[in-house]
Amino acid sequence: MRTPFRKMHGLGNDFIVIDARARAVAMSNARAAALADRRTGIGCDQLIVLEPSEIADVRMRIFNADGGEVEACGNASRAVGLLLGGEQRIETLGGTIASSTGADGVSVDMGMPRFDWDAIPLAYAMDTLTMPVGWEDLSDPTAVNVGNPHVIFFVPDCDAVDLARLGPAIETDPLFPARVNVNVASVVGSDHLRLRVWERGVGLTRACGTGACATAIGAMRRKLVGRTTRVDLPGGTLTIAWREDGSILMTGPAATSFEGTFEDSDFPA
Known part of the structure; x- marks a missing residue:
């Protein structure tokens, strides 16, 4: 058949x-x-x-x-x-x-993002807004669960990060018992982010919708961008809005x- x-x-x-x-x-x-x-x-x-x-x-x-x-x-x-x-x-x-x-x-x-350490999930309790951990030059990330777990690093130039090498090490770190999606992002403006993603179980990807959502929410929590922002990925652009009711709206092709x-x-x- x-x-x-x-x-x-x-x-x-x-x-x-x-x-x-x-x-x-x-x-x-x-x-x-x-x-x-x-x-x-x-x-x-x-x-x-x-x-x-x-x-x-x-x-x-x-x-x-x-x-x-x-x-x-x-x-x-x-x-x-x-x-x-x-x-x-x-x-x-x-x-x-x-x-x-x-x-x-x-x-x-x-739906609604989650920020509690055990909702990410992490292996032990810590502040998920600015996590006191690092891997080489990547440090002090934020973590967000948007239906799946994400850790986000804000860096001056996301293209300069060797994500193909660091991504798998962070994905499988014991800190993340369910493994994790790894995002590196740069702030372009008050409504504009650039993003690359090492996707759990996939690897480097041209676009990750949940990664764009998690990264936008992380940037909004840190007051790096406003409540609506564009996120440029290697494959194209998504628009992410964190609505007043707390839910995330993602729009794109x-x-x-x-x-x-x-x-x-x-x-x-």
Whole structure:
């Protein structure tokens, strides 16, 4: 039997999207990793499985390229919002979010950020606004959970950081029991950030929606930018607003690259 899929991306952060609402599709960590392999599979940063939901319009399961199932993915949320159209409520492991399509792209209400040390989570208690820790030249980060865990370093030039080397060491540091997404950001202006992300279970990525949200919120908490800011990533720009009700609104583009099918027996569950 063959399973249809759609290849989509948000600012170059790319996904395999499988609609399993009408016909269940078995997905294991090993199968997700095999499909995500860019040499022997279809290739993607994240694999998305859409399933029926009892609490929302759809349930979105998210598997990173290493096969691990994770809580949230902002760019994938926009892609799913584009695929489904209109206004949607989307169930994820990180909570229920809402998407809507408009002239500016797809907007996603990512819910409330969390800052308590055990909500990140960290291995032990500390102030998450300015954490008294460091790795070589990266120090005093802030931490935010926006459905998944992020640590953010504000630096003069994010492009000068050897994130390919430092990212994996920070991601797997014992301080972060669930591992962590690593963000390095530079402040361009009162409503403008530049950002690079080492994504947990993926590596360097052209864009990370939750990373943009977490970084913007971290900058807002430190009063580096206002309540609405643009975030420039290698793949493009997102707009992040921290609304008065406390929720995060992320707006940006998403697109379909192509559609296809794969033979189930080629990627056993």
